[in-house]
Amino acid sequence: MANARFTVVGGGLAGLMTTIKLAEAGQHVDLLSIVPVKRSHSVCAQGGINGAVNTKGEGDHPDIHVRDTLRGGDFLAEQTSVKGMCYAAPGIIYMLDRMGVPFNRTPEGNLDFRRFGGTLHHRTAFAGATTGQQLLYALDEQVRRYEAEGLVTKYEYWEWLGMVRDEAGRCVGSVAMDLRTMEIRTFPAEAVMLATGGPGIIFGRSTNSVINTGTAAGRAYIEGAIYCNGEFIQVHPTSIPGEDKLRLMSESVRGEGGRVWVPKKKGDKRHPRDIPESERWYFLEERYPKYKNLVPRDVATREIFDVCRNLGMGIDGGDAVYLDVTHIPAEELDRKIKGVMEIYEKFVGDDPRVTPMKIFPGMHYSMGGLYVTFDPDPRTLTPADGSPKNQATTIPGLFAGGEADYSIHGANRLGANSLVSCIYAGTIGGPAMISYAKNNAKSAGAVSQKYFDDAKKYWTERFEQIRKMNGTENPYVIARELGDVMTENVTVVRYNDKLKATLNKIAEFRDRWHRINVLDTSNSNNRPLSFVNQLWNMLALAEVITKGALLRDECRGAHYKPDFKLPEPKTRDPNQDPEWMKLWRERNEKWAKLTMARFTENGPDITYEPIPTPVMEPEPRWYA
């Protein structure tokens, strides 16, 4: 493998960890990123990173982390990768600690851990309330070291456009565009990792960053990769609505003792501080006495939605509830969640240490993503070290990791599991790419130049066409309308008639896409040109998400359809109600399956795959 090169697309945690693993093994990496890697969306993660290090004498163990994750995901996660991640998590946290991440410390100088949703253990290591930023910086610094040594070449402000494939369909490289000069070129590679994040911008305003359009995953899907569980979209219970985006208020706010409430009296106009304790309704604490404010996100989101939309009990009758930390000393808040306090203060203008915050759920994360495989070691039931099957998409040579892949989070992601899942994907993805390349008889560099020339020609022509688009439609207006309709119909509560209407709307948007005006024909930093192409890919994924939601007639994790809800069990523990258990089992047999979407010219072709359950048998999910 002399002179072998690998391509990693995306400079967030998953991409950087993949890069480090490749460079550490002496491989050359071309790292493509649409923004400077240090500005990737991973910086937005606030609360922390999970790992059952068990430093609080609570008897925590990776197996309990596995159980919490699988239950949290309502048994739709790929079980062996979950187990692999949970067992690797303590080591990952230690590695980050060695890299210099300023994790919060106990008085003795050990790593401190906080509690997060969906677990009863203190399992979340954290660096203030900007843990994602701190982790990204640590990996970025290590990659910079390899860059200085010449093993990594960064291509920042380069956008991945699509694959280069040989006659057998193997991915032998990529086509990408320099967003400054608009130059299009190919990058031959032994293997390509797509670590391109989630598709939040499809929902318009979300907690996601501007770049999270899902364009790369969407394009990979159009080119034949399977997109899995697309309908599972996490809506974070606590965000602050804004004109440009929804700003996340981390789950760590509740982890550190924040309480969610509304006034008991509908439309109570008093200032929240003037409402006495006895006249506040702490609805999460009342409904979930065991987990209280730290129920999993899908549960908290639905409860807040129910209180505001169904009961009309939101603040001033509107879409907001209080998230209250005013009972916690300001000094402690600053030590542990200052970053979040500052965001609220800066963007809303009130000091959350004094006045309860007003929050509402906002689209946050995609559990679904590109379908990838794993190669479990039969003894440990975790992905076998260095197997080329790990993190591999169905297209030979194309790998995916992080939010861009579907594997770890099932139907609902637990808080603080995203950072660890991204790093884990890189940890096993890098070695998988090397093994894959070693097993290949022919290097990508030895493949006929024709494939590269053809791919480049395709994209050059496509952008020439886009540049000529001089219709009446504005691409950003279409994107905003898409976001509005997706947020309204395909987030917290879903109804089949509205989902069908959404599919029709998407078809309409696609029709309007052909009448777009490109707005800018320049050859310098032409963002609209790039966005018009992205929008096409966004529409493809929007269709996958919506059709998946339409076809799945059940409630599971973040996917909630009132019309297909099981009745309430007669006992608090549903296992004690045999009639209900029978209904649950029938439902589970039908729907505990992966949604596999394949691209066709007539829309996504959706089939279902059973999920192997070698690690843990599904059970009803309840948190009361």
Place this chain on the structure above:
Amino acid sequence: MSTNDRFVHLKIWRQESPTQAGYFEEFKVPYKKGANVISCLMEIQRNPVNAQGQKTTPVNWDSNCLEEVCGSCAMNINGRVRMACSALIDKLEQPITLEPLKKFPVTRDLAVDRNRMFEDLKKVKAWIALDGTHNLGPGPRYSPKVQAERYVLSTCMTCGCCLEACPQYTRDNDFVGAFAISQVRLFNSHPTGAFNAADRNHALMGEGGIQDCGKAQNCVRVCPKEIPLTTSIMRMNRAVTVQTVKDLFMKDEGEEAGHSGPA
């Protein structure tokens, strides 16, 4: 305040490419409560028409997270360098003037090339020299007090505000500026990072190093993360002085060390 509350009046720097001349273009976008500079720029994308009613191209700018952690959207707003995402319209005098950072080459409109900052992080070796990513157990223990100090330094998002405000930092010199000096302090203050403190100190001793600081203290005033940059500069000044003295004796130490270890 603007004469018409229903519109936000913006005066925006337009420059098609690094080599072309720039000019101001005015816009009037509908006012919305809670709007910030970014949401106004997004509005222009959806309706790229200037204040004269002429069609124009959408404005080019850098942004990503929109919550002041990614460092992308630094620009001069009404003549003051700051992050555009946290610049709320209600708190700004109109017309609102938007200009690119002046210390970096403009790529287009409000977007600039800050790659020099990332190169300078290489120069000062802003990383911990890790043995590898394999499992070696936890890192060194350190106190909550040291953590608190390091954490603040580590929130530097490479936005460039400190450099924009610095009278010593220019396009044609090599000065690394406050952010890089503060990063040296960050890595030197880590128990393992301290092993390579001398290397980093040396990087601050050469041309473009810490002696170029003119102590204007503008940096600390504009840092959106309120990083104690002048304290970092003070501490590193002292460290560099100590390093100079050490270097004098280190020669001897080095020779002695040669005798004590295996050949």
